[in-house]
Amino acid sequence: MKIVFLIIIFLSYSFLSAQQVWYFGNGAGLDFSSGAPKPIQNGGLFTLEGCASASDEKGKLLFYTDGITVWNSSHKELKNGIGLNGSQSSTQAALIVPQPGKLGVYVLFTTDEKGGSKGLCYSVIHMTSGSGVVVQKNIPLLSPVAEKLTVVRNDGGGFWLIAHQWNSNSFYVYPVTAEGVGRPVISSVGTAHAETGAGANKEAIGALCASSDGNKIASVICYRSQNNLELFDVNRSTGKISNPSAVTLNGFPYGLCFSPDNSKLYVSFLKGKSGIAQFDVNDGSVLEVAVNEKENSFGSLKAGPDNKIYAARTGNFLDVIESPNEKGNTCRYKKNAVDLSPASCNYGLPNVWLPAMSSALIAPVLTNSNCDKVIEKPFSRKGQMTMTEISVCESTYLLNAKNPGANYKWSTLATTQQVTIDTSGKYKVSVSKNGCTITDSIKIDFRKEAAVFRHLSKFNPESAFLNIEFYYQIEEVRDFKLTVFDAKKKRTLFETKNPKVKWNGKNSKGEIVTAGEYFWEVKYTPNCPKESKPVVKEGVVVVERNKK
Numbered sequence: 001m002k003i004v005f006l007i008i009i010f011l012s013y014s015f016l017s018a019q020q021v022w023y024f025g026n027g028a029g030l031d032f033s034s035g036a037p038k039p040i041q042n043g044g045l046f047t048l049e050g051c052a053s054a055s056d057e058k059g060k061l062l063f064y065t066d067g068i069t070v071w072n073s074s075h076k077e078l079k080n081g082i083g084l085n086g087s088q089s090s091t092q093a094a095l096i097v098p099q100p101g102k103l104g105v106y107v108l109f110t111t112d113e114k115g116g117s118k119g120l121c122y123s124v125i126h127m128t129s130g131s132g133v134v135v136q137k138n139i140p141l142l143s144p145v146a147e148k149l150t151v152v153r154n155d156g157g158g159f160w161l162i163a164h165q166w167n168s169n170s171f172y173v174y175p176v177t178a179e180g181v182g183r184p185v186i187s188s189v190g191t192a193h194a195e196t197g198a199g200a201n202k203e204a205i206g207a208l209c210a211s212s213d214g215n216k217i218a219s220v221i222c223y224r225s226q227n228n229l230e231l232f233d234v235n236r237s238t239g240k241i242s243n244p245s246a247v248t249l250n251g252f253p254y255g256l257c258f259s260p261d262n263s264k265l266y267v268s269f270l271k272g273k274s275g276i277a278q279f280d281v282n283d284g285s286v287l288e289v290a291v292n293e294k295e296n297s298f299g300s301l302k303a304g305p306d307n308k309i310y311a312a313r314t315g316n317f318l319d320v321i322e323s324p325n326e327k328g329n330t331c332r333y334k335k336n337a338v339d340l341s342p343a344s345c346n347y348g349l350p351n352v353w354l355p356a357m358s359s360a361l362i363a364p365v366l367t368n369s370n371c372d373k374v375i376e377k378p379f380s381r382k383g384q385m386t387m388t389e390i391s392v393c394e395s396t397y398l399l400n401a402k403n404p405g406a407n408y409k410w411s412t413l414a415t416t417q418q419v420t421i422d423t424s425g426k427y428k429v430s431v432s433k434n435g436c437t438i439t440d441s442i443k444i445d446f447r448k449e450a451a452v453f454r455h456l457s458k459f460n461p462e463s464a465f466l467n468i469e470f471y472y473q474i475e476e477v478r479d480f481k482l483t484v485f486d487a488k489k490k491r492t493l494f495e496t497k498n499p500k501v502k503w504n505g506k507n508s509k510g511e512i513v514t515a516g517e518y519f520w521e522v523k524y525t526p527n528c529p530k531e532s533k534p535v536v537k538e539g540v541v542v543v544e545r546n547k548k
Contacts, residue, residue, distance in 0.1 A: 022350045024051050027473040028343035030498045032305045040356045041343045041473055042074045049348040050093025060133055062127050067093030067110045072131045080134040085118040086110035090146035092351045101178030104128035111147055115166035115475035119143025142172055146193045146204040152214035152489045155237045166204055167194045173239040173307050191227045198223035209256040218265055220253035227461055228253050248266050257301035257309050259324040268298040287328045299347030312349050315464050316341045341501055344374035371436030378429055379442040389443040393528040396422045406433035434476030447528035458542035461505030461512050470503040470541050477524040505543050515545040
């Protein structure tokens with residue numbers, strides 16, 4: 001029994017440390033499976049703020065959500081996976097926790113925005129067969145709550161889910177065990193999360209995060225001028241929260257993230273001069289590491305599996321803190337480090353918790369430079385560029401490791417020079433010859449399903465920076481044409497054959513159209529499968545205008 005229990009703990013830990021695929025923003029995503037984050041745009045998620053992703057212990061995507069809809073790895077809605085009680089405008093709308101002792105079973109927690117009536121709820125997801133199903137949905141726990149969710153491991157092999165009641169100074173800490181979600185441990189400590197003058201419950205906005213060792217949590221209250229950052233101690237045995245320490249920051253804090261060694265805490269600002277500040281947990285000093293050059297431009301902060309911290313900014317780029325354990329500017333803050341184009345980021349990044357990772361686990365594979373003269377890299381072109389990913393329409397694909405006469409060891413356990421595959425995934429091969437060994441890998445994506453047109457339902461061409469055009473996403477198509485008509489579908493307002501060109505809400509005279517509904521029609525032929533027929537879709541997009 002002890003062996004089984006340890007295996008359960010290990011699998012739960014592996015789930016939390018293997019979140020290799022993120023989906024967020026307007027069709028944006030990142031794939032960390034190769035070590036460095038690779039932008040991907042195949043997801044179905046379009047959200048302003050909170051979201052969450054779940055991967056298995058090997059880093060393979062299982063499902064992702066905006067707190068309202070749940071999609072599987074094929075980007076299809078899970079059975080019963082719509083209508084969850086989260087909100088696209090909640091800072092931490094969703095958080096996914098594996099249920100200890102229940103392989104393939106996950107608990108999805110959601111929060112409503114700004115202390116809304118839906119409050120904190122949870123749903124139970126089974127991924128044991130098929131494409132996944134939500135077996136229990138929107139089970140209420142607490143209402144109203146702030147837009148905050150985080151998790152720490154407890155000392156018994158399960159988890160503590162931590163939320164904060166609205167109009168209260170109470171943390172509600174729920175045990176997640178093999179029996180399910182238990183009764184909360186309530187700690188009334190620290191600043192009350194309630195209205196103090198901002199209006200519209202805006203002080204419910206702001207993140208909650210845990211240190212990777214689970215011994216501390218930090219909380220920010222946006223739109224509050226005093227005590228807007230607090231740190232607390234966590235008792236992982238009892239779930240009690242204690243020892244509050246309040247800090248007043250200049251600006252409106254929103255996102256939070258501890259450094260991998262938990263010595264620093266990074267805070268992002270929704271508004272104000274500072275974009276990102278570094279709080280030293282040991283000496284209490286606060287240093288600015290990024291300046292807010294544009295109002296409302298900074299959103300969530302999230303640690304990646306590569307031990308770097310990623311910063312959301314509204315637009316087509318993510319910023320990165322490359323050495324977050326280091327003090328001040330030596331943390332190596334890099335602006336516009338990851339290009340998400342043609343997708344874009346809003347305020348949110350996936351609410352995933354990563355325990356401390358050894359750098360040895362993410363160290364790149366090193367090879368003897370002399371071996372490059374003996375063995376040709378299997379997946380390279382002209383011996384120069386290594387291919388990392390290929391999309392194919394065929395039902396099977398032949399991988400050739402080259403180097404005739406060498407010894408081969410594939411991740412499929414094959415030992416031949418060539419292998420035929422029929423499943424999407426990452427494939428590795430080790431090639432040994434004349435005392436040298438080189439390892440190479442490639443990711444194959446079998447695009448057996450037709451491309452899908454994904455789009456925003458509304459936009460505001462007068463907005464300063466967010467959702468200012470009819471944003472849509474479509475890839476791997478030919479013969480593309482998008483037409484936008486007036487409300488009566490009699491006059492053409494916009495037309496393009498370029499999938500990268502978006503309607504900016506203006507008519508042929510260059511004037512912004514009046515607020516209301518406008519019809520659109522799109523025609524295209526998917527590249528995959530090869531026998532795909534032309535697709536015609538139509539719908540309505542809502543144009544909003546600023547109030548005068």
